[in-house]
Amino acid sequence: MTLMTAPGRATEATSPVALLGPEPAGVRATLPGGGAVTLRPLRHGETEPLQSIFDGMSFEARVQRYLAGMPRLPDAMLTALAEVDGVQHAAWLAIVAERPVGVARYVVVEPGVAELAFEVVDAHRGTGIGTLLLDAVTTVAAAHSVRRVRAALLPDNGPSRALVTKVGVRLFPARSILEGEGPLRLLDPPRIDRRAVLALAASNTSWLNPSRVVG
Numbered sequence: 001m002t003l004m005t006a007p008g009r010a011t012e013a014t015s016p017v018a019l020l021g022p023e024p025a026g027v028r029a030t031l032p033g034g035g036a037v038t039l040r041p042l043r044h045g046e047t048e049p050l051q052s053i054f055d056g057m058s059f060e061a062r063v064q065r066y067l068a069g070m071p072r073l074p075d076a077m078l079t080a081l082a083e084v085d086g087v088q089h090a091a092w093l094a095i096v097a098e099r100p101v102g103v104a105r106y107v108v109v110e111p112g113v114a115e116l117a118f119e120v121v122d123a124h125r126g127t128g129i130g131t132l133l134l135d136a137v138t139t140v141a142a143a144h145s146v147r148r149v150r151a152a153l154l155p156d157n158g159p160s161r162a163l164v165t166k167v168g169v170r171l172f173p174a175r176s177i178l179e180g181e182g183p184l185r186l187l188d189p190p191r192i193d194r195r196a197v198l199a200l201a202a203s204n205t206s207w208l209n210p211s212r213v214v215g
């Protein structure tokens with residue numbers, strides 16, 4: 001199992017709340033329609049926003065995300081999704097009006113290669129949040145020497161297909177899904193303040209090298 005798809009067997013979810021202190025700093029971004037979003041890294045063990053985002057997704061959207069029916073987010077999966085270290089596995093949240101509305105992540109699956117996954121709650125879909133989140137995680141991934149990106153999605157997932165293709169994934173049919181890989185290409189033009197994103201990422205990870213992605 002990777003963090004990208006559902007585990008074979010679901011267990012009861014109890015949605016533990018991570019008590020991690022005050023809300024951390026974020027990077028402000030503006031949506032094409034003018035709305036304001038704050039982007040910030042998920043903290044290690046921070047399960048509450050992940051559960052909240054999952055709760056804001058329809059059954060169909062969960063199938064698109066996990067490639068399987070997910071009436072609940074199993075405890076083990078929720079824990080694994082929050083096992084971020086900012087290097088091999090990083091996730092960034094989108095916050096609107098103090099509520100988490102989306103998350104995107106990369107997981108390094110082999111040296112220099114990362115798998116991408118992302119989701120936005122139904123109420124905020126189609127406003128550009130997925131694009132901002134993808135820009136943030138690919139920016140951070142590039143700064144951590146990720147050179148190729150992978151994704152797997154259902155063939156009818158138009159928005160996801162559009163997004164991953166823009167960052168370099170070349171999709172091919174594989175059984176009942178589309179999957180593929182390609183050289184990471186950052187969005188052009190940038191949709192976020194990449195220097196600010198890298199500075200915030202680096203505040204947790206001092207080895208980050210912003211010069212790799214911000215010219």
Ligand SMILES: CC(C)(COP(=O)(O)OP(=O)(O)OC[C@H]1O[C@@H](n2cnc3c(N)ncnc32)[C@H](O)[C@@H]1OP(=O)(O)O)[C@@H](O)C(=O)NCCC(=O)NCCS
Nearest residue numbers: 064065117118119120125126127128129130131158159160
């Ligand atoms: C995929 C997802 C995260 C996109 O988030 P979003 O905030 O709605 O995305 P955006 O608003 O930034 O739009 C992304 C792109 O999809 C395009 N798009 C929207 N609907 C589309 C469709 N039916 N067909 C093709 N492209 C479509 C948008 O036009 C936009 O491209 P553009 O910037 O060139 O116009 C969101 O739809 C979602 O959560 N889906 C369920 C979970 C999922 O599928 N996750 C991905 C698999 S890991």
